[in-house]
Amino acid sequence: MPTWSELEVRYSQLSQEMLGARVDGYWGSGGEDWRVAACSDPNVRKRFEALALMSGKKLSEVLQSGHDINDEIFNENDPVVRWYKGIWKIVATLMDIHLHQN
Numbered sequence: 001m002p003t004w005s006e007l008e009v010r011y012s013q014l015s016q017e018m019l020g021a022r023v024d025g026y027w028g029s030g031g032e033d034w035r036v037a038a039c040s041d042p043n044v045r046k047r048f049e050a051l052a053l054m055s056g057k058k059l060s061e062v063l064q065s066g067h068d069i070n071d072e073i074f075n076e077n078d079p080v081v082r083w084y085k086g087i088w089k090i091v092a093t094l095m096d097i098h099l100h101q102n
Contacts, residue, residue: 014047059073
């Protein structure tokens with residue numbers, strides 16, 4: 001399993017090929033769905049998803065159950081979705097902090 005630093009390098013290597021791409025999350029009566037959108041190259045998308053898989057597995061090693069913000073992420077069975085939810089929660093928290101500082 002790669003280290004966090006090695007994963008960061010691999011994500012950086014994909015950054016130019018994924019310009020404009022994003023991870024979309026949908027919730028509703030049909031359930032929950034997460035996917036990589038606006039990535040025109042399927043091979044690049046697969047490489048990103050492989051990194052998300054490794055990242056999600058690694059994230060489960062550092063999360064602790066019993067912390068409110070972690071439980072939704074910790075209890076996610078799919079490592080890829082665990083990573084997407086983790087990033088989503090981190091960004092939401094940072095945005096909240098930024099809004100309260102200004």
